[in-house]
Amino acid sequence: MIDLVKQIKKKDKNAITLLYNTYGKKLYGFAIHKWNLDEDEAWDLVYKTLYKIINVIDNYSFETENKFNGFVYKVFINNLRNQYHANKKNLQLIELNEKHSGISEEEEMKSEESKLSPQMICLKKILNQFEDWKRTLMLMKAQNFSYEEIASYIHKPADQLKVYYMRAKQVLIEKVNECVSKAI
Amino acid sequence: MSTNKNINEFELDELLRELSLDENSAIINETEASFVLSQEYPDDIDADKEMDVLNKLLKDTGNSDNSKNWITILLIITLIALLLYSFLRDSGTSKENLKIAHNVINEVNKKKASAQNFIKTTNTTSSIVHVQQNDTFGREKFIRMIAYSDSTKYSDPHPPTTEIEINKGIVPTLLQKDKVLYLKIKEQMLRRIIKSDKGLYTHVPSYKLNYKGKNIILDAFSVRNVCITNLEYKTFLADLIVQKRTSDYLNAQIKTENWLKKDYNSLANLYSQDEKYNDFPVVNVSLKGVELFCGWLQEELKLYIMHHHLKFPDINIRLPYDTEAIFAAREGYAKISFEEGYNTIYDESEGLVDHAFTKRAELSKKRVKRIDTLYSIFATNKYGWKEKDLIEFYSKGNNYYRNIPGDSIFSDRMKVLTKIGRVSELVIEKNSDHVWLSGQSWKSKADYLKLESEFKNNASSPFVGFRVVLINPDDPEYKNPFW
Numbered sequence: 317m318i319d320l321v322k323q324i325k326k327k328d329k330n331a332i333t334l335l336y337n338t339y340g341k342k343l344y345g346f347a348i349h350k351w352n353l354d355e356d357e358a359w360d361l362v363y364k365t366l367y368k369i370i371n372v373i374d375n376y377s378f379e380t381e382n383k384f385n386g387f388v389y390k391v392f393i394n395n396l397r398n399q400y401h402a403n404k405k406n407l408q409l410i411e412l413n414e415k416h417s418g419i420s421e422e423e424e425m426k427s428e429e430s431k432l433s434p435q436m437i438c439l440k441k442i443l444n445q446f447e448d449w450k451r452t453l454m455l456m457k458a459q460n461f462s463y464e465e466i467a468s469y470i471h472k473p474a475d476q477l478k479v480y481y482m483r484a485k486q487v488l489i490e491k492v493n494e495c496v497s498k499a500i
Numbered sequence: 501m502s503t504n505k506n507i508n509e510f511e512l513d514e515l516l517r518e519l520s521l522d523e524n525s526a527i528i529n530e531t532e533a534s535f536v537l538s539q540e541y542p543d544d545i546d547a548d549k550e551m552d553v554l555n556k557l558l559k560d561t562g563n564s565d566n567s568k569n570w571i572t573i574l575l576i577i578t579l580i581a582l583l584l585y586s587f588l589r590d591s592g593t594s595k596e597n598l599k600i601a602h603n604v605i606n607e608v609n610k611k612k613a614s615a616q617n618f619i620k621t622t623n624t625t626s627s628i629v630h631v632q633q634n635d636t637f638g639r640e641k642f643i644r645m646i647a648y649s650d651s652t653k654y655s656d657p658h659p660p661t662t663e664i665e666i667n668k669g670i671v672p673t674l675l676q677k678d679k680v681l682y683l684k685i686k687e688q689m690l691r692r693i694i695k696s697d698k699g700l701y702t703h704v705p706s707y708k709l710n711y712k713g714k715n716i717i718l719d720a721f722s723v724r725n726v727c728i729t730n731l732e733y734k735t736f737l738a739d740l741i742v743q744k745r746t747s748d749y750l751n752a753q754i755k756t757e758n759w760l761k762k763d764y765n766s767l768a769n770l771y772s773q774d775e776k777y778n779d780f781p782v783v784n785v786s787l788k789g790v791e792l793f794c795g796w797l798q799e800e801l802k803l804y805i806m807h808h809h810l811k812f813p814d815i816n817i818r819l820p821y822d823t824e825a826i827f828a829a830r831e832g833y834a835k836i837s838f839e840e841g842y843n844t845i846y847d848e849s850e851g852l853v854d855h856a857f858t859k860r861a862e863l864s865k866k867r868v869k870r871i872d873t874l875y876s877i878f879a880t881n882k883y884g885w886k887e888k889d890l891i892e893f894y895s896k897g898n899n900y901y902r903n904i905p906g907d908s909i910f911s912d913r914m915k916v917l918t919k920i921g922r923v924s925e926l927v928i929e930k931n932s933d934h935v936w937l938s939g940q941s942w943k944s945k946a947d948y949l950k951l952e953s954e955f956k957n958n959a960s961s962p963f964v965g966f967r968v969v970l971i972n973p974d975d976p977e978y979k980n981p982f983w
Binding site for chain 2: 327329332333336339340341342343344345346348349355359362363366367370372375382383385386387388389390393394396397400435436439440443454455456457458459465469485488489492493496497
């Protein structure tokens, strides 16, 4: 097992500090600068993620640091997703003057977990036809990564990405709208 | 965004953001994770807030200075107890207690070899055994220490067997966040009943039934579609703690030591405690505990109705009778696993049902097998399996719901996970004291009797859970006018 995980599994003061120093700051920065969360929300997510990792780490073993990174990231994204939906729901509630107040938790959860909007279904369908790197570009740009950052990830020139992204975005909008109108 | 309209640039971004979250929350994406974590983000962190979060983490994981003080106090108390113990031993007044301690130690030592959570330190004159186990809520841990001295003094060749008593007499501490969480779950449970949620409850109208060779009229009732889950039962236990009903808590607590008795050492620390099993059927609960649960749910429902000024009848909540279970199965209101071999109350050999029931059950099974892809999983009787196989089987749940079950009552997820964790259920034979462990199909009656004997010996079992029925005495169908 990797040393980092061994250390963290000790769950003492040093382990918690190590976990925070390795992941906490990065995740905070990611939440603030890429997902535009406010400070308190971002700290809350960092806390929830690290607390969860400490609680469940004994149930897992990791062959490489990358695998552990992936695990931490997944836990964080799950928390982020919940926060994102909660923020979105609050926004809708305000906009709709609490029209949703009669909906049960389960219906809300169903709408979150299983009911995809026609727009989302169409987007997924069309995006799946894209080449991998182009698909990644669209998803990462939506997360506010710069062309330079994405370029280093997908190994393509940043200038080319900018041009491609602008075109692809228009194509996506047209195709999604076309697909949605057919679906109605 | 409305469901059927054209999207603009901004909305496309929103959709893409949502999609990236959905995808990354479902799978482990090592490459993207390493990329995100390798980026440099502006260093604009508020040092005070950073310190607050770090301190909170240290505190909540038991690493604060405060907890160190408590450990010191605990050690001092232990030392005093040991001195007192030594004094009593020398005075020869507590020989009997020491024998019990000795037997407990022997039992614990036997289990220790296979249980990772048992740590033993020994010297020439005394032994201290630290028994460490997650509590029911899986958040706090407690340590129980038992000490004894020179074992040669207690050389009884046939010492009485003493059970390992890990949780007995200990009520876990609830943190404020636990209280808030379980209060939320309690409200969700109650609202499901008030809304007659079809995902969780099915109304069965009054009708006639051939039972023990006679035609009887069955009153209307609502049956739970799935077993009571770990999360629901933990909510009940948490509420008992909040209400300071210590004695009821001790009667109702989950007997996780049953897992240890079968050498299921991992499940002893996971099944009731880990949230990934939240939607699995609660097991290791006694009949007394189940009755307390039913009483609690009924009482809490009344209070909720009163508090919210709702017009809702008084509902009685209890375990199902065999008549209700048979009728619900016959009419297709409840699924049963009906296989070759022995089928407890649904088996003609027991004299409760007739051949018409068997024919009907076979027909229902064909239909269920056609439409329910999980039937084979649901019908698999896992009694006596090795722990490794059991955990592997349970992990199939994660293939259906990859995200760890959240802390919420969500019937779709409960339906799947209670099928994967399917166990026998407590059913009361009407007008009798006989309690059936029903719902599973067995190779032979002898196999079933093993479970029954185990349940009687331990008053609970890792392979027995329960569901409830709701009776509305005001339901016009409740009393048949001709009865």
